[in-house]
Amino acid sequence: MIQRFTPIEEKRNLTLSADQIDSFNKNGFVIIRGLYTEEEIELIINLRDESERKVQVNGESFKIDRAFYDVEKVRDIESEKSVTLRKIQEVYSSESDFRKVSSSNKILDIVQDLIGDTIYYHSSKLMCKNPGGRRKPWHQDYAYWPDMNNTNQVTVWAAIEPSTRENGCIQIIPGSHKRGLIDHYQGEDYMINEDNIENENIEYAVMEPGDILFFNVLALHASDPNCSDKPRLATIIDFDSNPKPHAAEYGDEQPLRC
Numbered sequence: 422m423i424q425r426f427t428p429i430e431e432k433r434n435l436t437l438s439a440d441q442i443d444s445f446n447k448n449g450f451v452i453i454r455g456l457y458t459e460e461e462i463e464l465i466i467n468l469r470d471e472s473e474r475k476v477q478v479n480g481e482s483f484k485i486d487r488a489f490y491d492v493e494k495v496r497d498i499e500s501e502k503s504v505t506l507r508k509i510q511e512v513y514s515s516e517s518d519f520r521k522v523s524s525s526n527k528i529l530d531i532v533q534d535l536i537g538d539t540i541y542y543h544s545s546k547l548m549c550k551n552p553g554g555r556r557k558p559w560h561q562d563y564a565y566w567p568d569m570n571n572t573n574q575v576t577v578w579a580a581i582e583p584s585t586r587e588n589g590c591i592q593i594i595p596g597s598h599k600r601g602l603i604d605h606y607q608g609e610d611y612m613i614n615e616d617n618i619e620n621e622n623i624e625y626a627v628m629e630p631g632d633i634l635f636f637n638v639l640a641l642h643a644s645d646p647n648c649s650d651k652p653r654l655a656t657i658i659d660f661d662s663n664p665k666p667h668a669a670e671y672g673d674e675q676p677l678r679c
């Protein structure tokens with residue numbers, strides 16, 4: 422079972438308990454419940470709704486500065502929409518509300534407990550996963566950017582809407598971060614060979630709005646398609662203990678904390 426922790430009241434200088442840090446080190450992830458406030462959740466829902474309106478005007482994927490608005494075809498033929506927003510990659514660069522919510526002091530306080538005192542922004546996504554949204558095969562985030570040359574990084578996955586087995590919550594394999602970088606190939610996505618995946622001890626990260634999953638960038642994870650009739654919105658942001666290496670695709674030269 423995924424360990425459950427009680428919500429932490431909002432304040433500066435949050436620290437995780439020794440149990441929470443042990444769980445992260447042992448399993449490669451930890452869930453902290455009720456971390457985003459209602460106001461923060463509302464800001465992100467408004468950002469999604471506003472972005473969805475832009476997508477409906479444009480009708481196809483587009484870029485605003487570094488941010489990539491990635492659309493996908495919707496399953497529901499009854500719907501008036503023919504496309505919907507799948508995700509905004511590098512949303513941190515274009516949306517101040519995303520920056521404010523996803524890298525607030527309380528988030529950085531926890532990240533500091535997990536990767537140390539020096540924290541750099543690495544990469545980000547607003548993951549909309551609307552009804553019919555496709556699955557994400559098994560992968561390690563680090564496989565997408567091994568040019569960073571540093572695995573002391575954490576992915577922060579926050580539920581903005583309920584995240585359930587039906588709508589494709591994150592699935593994760595405890596302890597898999599200790600296996601090192603596993604071979605990936607370009608299949609339906611950039612992914613590992615899934616032949617023996619059903620024999621793994623898979624945990625389902627069922628989460629309520631405001632709950633946040635912190636995981637090591639080597640932790641194996643995936644998600645099923647959204648088979649419900651409701652969207653499953655999440656913010657995803659990665660933090661790194663090192664600055665962006667010259668010519669790396671992601672990262673930042675200026676620390677958020679040091």
Ligand SMILES: O=C(O)CCC(=O)C(=O)O
Pocket residue numbers: 546548550557562589590591642643644655
């Ligand atoms: O939110 C999801 O369903 C999967 C996200 C993910 O693992 C990723 O984008 O790397």
